[in-house]
Amino acid sequence: MQTIIDLALNWFLHLDAHLAELVALHGAWIYLILFLVIFVETGVIVMPFLPGDSLLFVAGALAAKGLFDPWILFVLLSSAAIIGDALNFTIGTIVREKAIDTHRIPFVKEEHIARTHAFFERHGGKTIILARFVPIVRTLAPFVAALGAMPPRIFFFYNVTGAIIWVGLLVAAGHIFGTIPWVNQNLTLIVIGIVILSIMPAVFSWLHARKQPN
Secondary structure, eight states: OHHHHHHHHHHHHTHHHHHHHHHHHHTTHHHHHHHHHHHHHHHOTTOTTSOHHHHHHHHHHHHHTTSSOHHHHHHHHHHHHHHHHHHHHHHHHHHHHTTOOGGGOTTOOHHHHHHHHHHHHHHGGGHHHHGGGSTTHHHHHHHHHHHTTOOHHHHHHHHHHHHHHHHHHHHHHHHHHTTSHHHHHTHHHHHHHHHHHHHHHHHHHHHHHHHSOO
């Protein structure tokens, strides 16, 4: 188990180097790998811990070096995010129709469902867009939206809009800042910073909930 954790941590801390190695080894096939990572993170409810935000930023930074085409990244990964959320929403719809209690769904922690429900209560349908920028919540949001019987056409609008904004902003940010020498030399720190920023809304939400009277 420790070896798996060490390997995952190594990939996370040196994501730029590992992606560059994959490009050298697999060429254009790396686009398919990136597509699958984003698709799985957004579409498979038991896989919310893949590095979506950091992966998009680092891919954009590598595009600035000529390793990727930024427009192909944008179109392909936006499509992966849209399809992933659509699959997640479909699964949630099937679960709702079978009247399965959400507290009994395997591999989904009750507090994560509660946190995502809280997002919906505060932000409504915009949660689908806002959740794109929050790890774990972005994986659960389409599922919970389906459990809450959000109309498919409304979900489709927020799904497409959120995917375009999420992928576009992070890939563009990576591409723009990837030309700055300091950023290239400190990508690991940038990736850690992205993760910290992305989890801050959930942390503030948790702290706010702790302050509420029982």
